[in-house]
Amino acid sequence: MSASIPTFRQVAARPRWIGVLIGCLLVSGIFALLGQWQIERAVEQGQRDERDTETAVPLGTMAQPGEPLTTEAGGRMVSLIGDDTADYRALAGRNQDGRSGWWIIGRVLVEDDGAPAADLPADAPGASLAVAYGWTADEASAREEAAAMADDAGTVGAAPVVGRYLPAEAPTDGDVRGRTNEAMSVAALVNEWQDWDGRAYTGYLVLDPEASGARVVGDEPIVSRPPEQNTQLNWLNVFYAIEWVAFMGFALYLWYRLVKDARERDIEAIEEAEEAAAARADAPAPHPTAE
Structure with missing residues (x-):
């Protein structure tokens, strides 16, 4: 009777791989926080200059x-x-x-x-x-x-x-x-x-x-406009944030790959055991030795 092939879920539910998953989730959480920090930096540096320049x-x-x-x-x-x-x-x-x-x-x-x-x-x-x-x-x-x-x-x-x-x-x-x-x-x-x-x-x-409260000098007053407002987003920080998201995904993929490899090893071990058992069953019985 052949042994049952373990499913991916059965292998992933083993204590060892649950522990690895928790570790990968912790690492992913750190990467997510770093990505959020980079986005906040990009937005903060790209905010408009809101200072009041027109009130003397x-x-x-x-x-x-x-x-x-x-x-x-x-x-x-x-x-x-x-x-x-x-x-x-x-x-x-x-x-x-x-x-x-x-x-x-x-x-x-x-x-x-x-x-x-x-x-x-x-x-x-x-x-x-x-x-x-x-x-x-x-x-x-x-x-x-x-x-x-x-x-x-x-x-x-x-x-x-x-x-x-x-x-x-x-x-x-x-x-x-x-x-x-x-x-x-x-x-x-x-x-x-x-x-x-x-x-x-x-x-x-x-x-x-x-x-x-003074007279206009010359033909007209000098045109003097407020400082230009800077609204350019810091794309370097955005790129860093995307990198951290990629690292987060890689940490979860690494856990998936490790569980999948463990399942494949289990399947290979079962198949090798079944082949060995079949070989023993098909081997001719030894002849009795005359005394």
Whole structure:
């Protein structure tokens, strides 16, 4: 009578393979958690920048003289109390909604940045802040406006200034070789400012005339848009998450393969035992030996 062939379920129900299954499930669970973590990282890094950049905050809460411009400060609307200086000039090659023109720029001495008072002498001058005041289409108008503002500098006194705080630009070939002013480079401007005391903000301000309660300088205010929102998903983390899912599936497949191999070995052992038994049954009986 032939022995019954074990089914896959019968082999899998043996204590040994149940223990292996539990181990594989634990490993798969770890892989699943790692995959979930990678997905969360991808989503977190791909989230939109939800910070409020349009509500003006005190400049002193975002930046200090001489300190690098931070991601939090870049593109923020800020407010301060400042007094203008005679350092007005025209800046070439400035784009305004696809039109090339000129900026009228200047320097403000920051009297009150909204931060707690610094430990400075009472008569210490304010730190310098580069300011872009307005845009005009032609060079002559820009230079005329800059000269007129320089003549009137210091006649009004400290006043509110509101605008968008942006990172300074690097000098262009025109600045270096053509000896023209094209970049809003604080590093270059400090070499041209009169009576500069060595303290300056590393970024510059694009004036918002309406919020500042000031007149429009030049032909029109400079177009200054909020920072672009980053919504790009981190696909590298997504790829890692897919890898962890693949590892999880491999752990379960490994258990299935081990059980299947064990069943095949059992079947081979049964078949070999049956073949041996049949061979013994078919063997001729030995002849009795005469005494």
